[in-house]
Amino acid sequence: MDTTVKYLNIAQDLTDKIKHDLYPTGTLLPSEADLTKLYGTSRATIRKALTELTNNGLIQKIKGKGSVVLNTARFTFPISGITTFSELNESQQMHATTKVLTLAEGSLPQDIIDQTQVKDPRVTFVQRLRTINEEPIVVDEDYILKSVVPNIPEKVAEHSLYRYFEETLDLEIAYATKTITVEPVSDKMCQFLGLGATNNLAVVVRSLTYLNDTTFFQYTVSRHRPDRFKFVDFARRHHHGQ
Amino acid sequence: MDTTVKYLNIAQDLTDKIKHDLYPTGTLLPSEADLTKLYGTSRATIRKALTELTNNGLIQKIKGKGSVVLNTARFTFPISGITTFSELNESQQMHATTKVLTLAEGSLPQDIIDQTQVKDPRVTFVQRLRTINEEPIVVDEDYILKSVVPNIPEKVAEHSLYRYFEETLDLEIAYATKTITVEPVSDKMCQFLGLGATNNLAVVVRSLTYLNDTTFFQYTVSRHRPDRFKFVDFARRHHHGQ
DNA sequence: TCAATTTACTTGTCTAAACAAGTGTGCTAT
């Protein structure tokens, strides 16, 4: 929490104050000059903090006017960015469970080997069923490179892979590429998800996850019940000028 | 194109060079010091340009090493951010058409009035069917506030709304919130999308779009054929530290 | 030979300062 990095601390502090309605939606934040005095820092540092808030969709800066606090109420379900099931579960108040269906050694699917040019395709394969309020929501299949994570204890699979990666192994997860499609799934998958016979479609989210040093280390296929799937995104318009 | 803003020009130049393989995937960009000399500018400006590339998923910066060019080949279909059908159509090479099904005046749906607190709910309603290679792909329904855009010529609806907003009306589109869900749709919608009787599910993307001064001005509901829908995203991991 | 240290180079953070440009208020001259 004490990041020792000023601009992140300031960004966190401003974020907290916005969430606690100390800076209400629709009002202006103090000007950069005022914030500079308030936090006893330089304007460049304040601006770096405000850039964070802008990227997170918390404020909109207007030249000549100031920083408007945006309505963040609709954003209580932020699945954009890389957020995990456990983190989602903790931020919301829900009765969620994770059941490990499979935990085994195996190899990365061939198309992913081709895509990532990985040398050593040995992986730990984890298949898990996630439920919320006793209702099946999603089946996650993770392929985790053994060259990066040699083994995964069963207890870890039952809880949070990411916490194990980041807190125990000190891996620095940096970025991921995701695709979302809708596809028919196998009968067994329909059973897991509790899908009726009339409809065998699931929402499939495929992720390739990379570490800070750009090494690929995890491939995930998540199959969601279509009637329980919701993806929320905040997007800024980049000026697509010629 | 000549933005007169240095860091954006540099970012565009570096982006072009990466796309043309002048800086190949997996190699390092010149160091910030070298780029400073190359472009005859300050390091802060170079760093602002590199931040753009980082946000766009083109490079990964590694402290002490440099900026690694990422494999952008898989990203030829970037629907993340706010990108429109027309822009997509032009960047890819496809035979796409737009057919205007409805162009009328109306009112914003009540739930959106509540969500946005808009005072004047009068809108122009545009319903359009998009096809690619003679195949129906998506039906877009746009509700555009008359208080911001008084009227929309039919010819504009046939081509690009955004080009009209940005280039003709000089509106500055800033950000949008999106949700993606999967929902059953009406029989008529099934007809438009060419969906068989066995399956009446469509991928529904709802967007609330805002201008630079935070005024809400457009609500869009897009219903996609599930078997033709693909959403691609690049996401960075924010450190969810305590 | 090999481990430890130094050194050079890299990115990350922070500061202070200047000017450009957009917004809004209020005064002034007509």
Next chain:
DNA sequence: ATAGCACACTTGTTTAGACAAGTAAATTGA
């Protein structure tokens, strides 16, 4: 009264410099 202007305040861009901290290769010492 009102149109126009000046002024104060806002964010946006750019510069130059300093130090911290991570990486990797070269050097040194045992």
